[in-house]
Amino acid sequence: MADNIKNFSVEYNPINKSDVFTSGDYITGRITLELTKECKIESLCVKLKGKAEVKWTEHYGRTTVTYHKKEKYFSVKQFFIQEGQGKNIVDKGCHVYPFTFQVPTDDLPSSFRGKFGKILYTLEANLSRSMRMDSKAKTPFTFINKRNHHPGLMTPQQSTIDQKMKLFTSGEVAMDVNIPQTGFHQGEGMKVVASIQNKSSRDIKPKFCLYQKNSYFAKGKRKVETNDILKEVGEVIPHSAGQTVTRIITIPPTTCMSILNCNIIKAEYRLRVYLDVKYASDPEIKFNIVILPALEGSYVEQPPAYFGSEAFPNFYTTTDSFPQNPAYTGPSAPPPPYMSYGAYPSLTGFDGKT
Template sequence: MGKKMTIKTFAIEYDSINSKNIFTNGDTINGRIIVEVSKETKIQALIFIAKGEANVCWSEDSEQYNQGFRSSEKYYEVTHHILREARQDGTEIIGKGRHVFPFSYTIPDRKIPSTFKSSIGKIVHKLKAELKQSIKLTKKAKTHFKFVSAADMDTPGLMDPQYGCKDKSVRVFGSGNVSFDVHTKRMGYTQGEGIQVIAGISNRSSRSVKPKFTLYEERSFFAQGQRRVHTNEILKDKLEPIKSSDKKTVTKVITIPRDLPPSILNCSIIKLEYRLKVYLNIKCASDPEIKLPIVVLPALEAPSHKQPPPSAGFGFEPFGNPNPAPLGMTPPLQVAPRPVDPPPPYGACAAPAMNPSVNQYGQYENKF
């Protein structure tokens, strides 16, 4: 039989802030680090870390070589010692049982990119706890939180009207030409908002043309001077055909899905952009098209409750007991209120019940 583990539970968790559990610039995250030990235990340090960063990684194969591309960017990293060294030997003692160390962290109120995840790039925001014991390895726990950057109303051209025009000659199985122009009121729209598209179409050809609309995303990744682009269609729509020798002005409202991630324009190695493509479908001919940029702005939800001000043991003043126990004595237990509405796992919409003994992925993480 192996020796019974001294540390039975080591976890970090945080409280929900609203029904979607989405944080934004300047929000405060209240949570706790949980340490449960089977006997009186010496602790060298208990550390809280908050971190926001982006990483990109992909490889390209060719007949001559296999080349990898990597890049990273850090937005903030805050480290704070919760248990400070109180003894001459550089350790602290905690008693047998379950100990709860509350924390309160305020997200920087500056331009920081939103949470994002794909196969070759991601932007993550996470909270981490490290428990260091003399001689022994450091024990780690972490959890991610979903961050959505507040709308940047200083984006150039955000509220400007968008316009495009195109001419097309029809020569295969037909004759004549087609011309059309497209207008939208502005470039920026919030999640769930409708984009009113006005298209003026002049069909001076011998064929009918069908107006079609596609909203798609363009994901760009940058590393070592290279760019990799992925596109994906979000939605499609169409209108009735415009007959030969007919001229019409048509209007179509394209509604942005409420759950569509907001544009990411403030990260130098990952960009999430949207385009509205309007084109005329002509049989047996290439389709003339116009692409207009669309910036999707977040429709952020206000906190569901007023966040309590930091009290003793909260914030980035000294954590834990401000008056350490005498040498060899166990410091008093600190208890933080349990979260009323546990946060969901990273990237999920619904939250399972939180198990304080593990992180939100159901397991301990051994590396950051």
Template sequence: MSPIKDLSLTYEALNEENTVSQGDTITGAVSFTLTKQTKVKLLLVKAKGDARVDWSEGTGDDRRSYSAHRRYFKVKEYVFAENAKVGTVLPQGTHCFRFRLQIPQGDMPASFKGLHGKIVYVLEAKLSRSWRLPSVLQTELNFVSKSFSRYGQALCPLSGLVDKKVGVLSKGQVKMSATVDREVYCPGDTVSVVAQICNSSSKTMKPKFSLQQNVEFRASGSSNLCSKNLCKIVGDIIPPNSEETISCQVKIPFDVTPTLHDCEIISVDCYLKVYLDISFAVDPEVAFRLIIVPSSHAALLPGDAVGPFPAGAVGGPSYSDFPPPAFPIAPYPVPTGPGPYGYPAPDPNSHANMTSGYNTQWPQQAPPYGFPPAAVWSSSVQPQAPTAPPLFQQETEPPTYTSLFPPSRGTGSNQKS
């Protein structure tokens, strides 16, 4: 029977979330009780971080297994060093030994556990005796990568555009542009989405929003992709030959896994897809890759980034396969140059000219689209947003001079001087 009893390993929490990161120093203690005087070979404490993936494909003779391993760091401290000849004799009773370890700097991914792999950081104590199996105790460390700080500037809106024919069984085409308010979010945040749809076809369609998380495992040149739908919202039917502007709010679940890009064999991404469900046709789609950071990194998101669009932002890069739209999607600016058709711009403060029969009042700047609190909209209750310029404007002939300045009713010969 082993004389070692009640072996325990504890460490001091560095913060309220009890997490560790690159460069942190871990301090703690190893304690145990000896039922009699015992010769101990060594007492070792170490910390290490490893990523592993493992899965199989196929059946029978065609079954193949894939596995990979990455070691990120391993640091250790000998509480008392090995002495093969004499050893260290400890008396009966309770013993407590303190230790101090520092996690090295470098790019290392956060802790993660998935279907075919995991990234685990552990703290381990090992008490060895000659000619005996060692006593080993492990505790997992909740590791949060500091590499999330590089996402602090990714706060511009993302936009995408798709333009395609409906299909061989129907005539016409559909155009859709979509915008999300920013790129970086924390679990529990809300993504504000605006979609502008021009249905120039003979088919009805439904707008849909889908939040999806993809986890990819890689080994030996192969990959295994696991997808999970986090949220799906379906809108009302869009009739043929119509235009709609739709706003929606999609909430990111609190238990979502943060983005993982620092591991060679495991990656985690979150995508928001805006698409149109069209019967008997390939659905047009715009996809945005969102960056999810842990709640402990919420300070990366400045206060002025809260809201549908940050101040001064018009459009940012999109992870969609389609090019960005050629027209503004963010708030519309007030024109300052010549007016429509090359005429001088009227004074924005002027009033309607009732004598000439036309209005010289210049339209004021339209505020950005509002976002209704509900996650699903209804065609009977439209979002409370001002009317924006049409998504796809038709060409129009400029007005004639006489239509703007009609001639006097009398002729020149009959007028009095």
């Protein structure tokens, strides 16, 4: 029996240039349903959902163990058609059902993607008909937590190291490094001042590396993933010489923000300042860095909120369902009545994003 649904989709309207939402924002959009003939529908609804999920496998000899955990934040539902409310016959043609939700005002983690987990916010539409599989449509949106609640963001950091050279290098090197604060916004410059004393027998180079450390937690285990964000190299410092090196390291605007308020995913950053010494162990200093959202008014292109199935092959399906949290049944505005192309011939004002 041929399906009479030609198109079923859900879209939302961006509210800013960066196409991101934050706590308390209203998200508006529409479900589009196009039918090739008249159809009886049992129910039609849309959900606003937020969740985190991690999954990875480890091998112990011939045994493979899967580590998997979910953290659910909210699930808010609006119905356009409900079972038991009349005959629910929808005419042939294209029908548009507008909706409005308010993003919960809780302290939610920002959208995130990594090799072994994700934090995902979505709009999901579901259409039920008798004797048929449900039709589903889903679109993700990017959520950014803009609350600067991390302690010590403006605290300067300073550290020193003094190391004797061994094996093929003699003498010693010393380094004193300071940065003006702990928290930096996307796109902001980080001033690094390093006072270096090279009392060794070799020339040395100061190097700088900003890297991301992602941690995933499930079943009492932790999985760690590290990624270099940027690397920079300073000028050579001759042996038996001293120099103060000042470097402005710009946080890439598309760098994912620190995730410190999720129980199963942590996204942390380190600044590593080290001295490249040939044939010797490199002296190094590390600082914890917190990446904050871009300052208001600056345009930052955010990384996509959804990264497909490559991190979870053959794992995600469109049948995931989460119980509705009663705490979130109130904030969303009641949905307006649906529109059809017959009643509203011009819908060019819609600029939804899939």
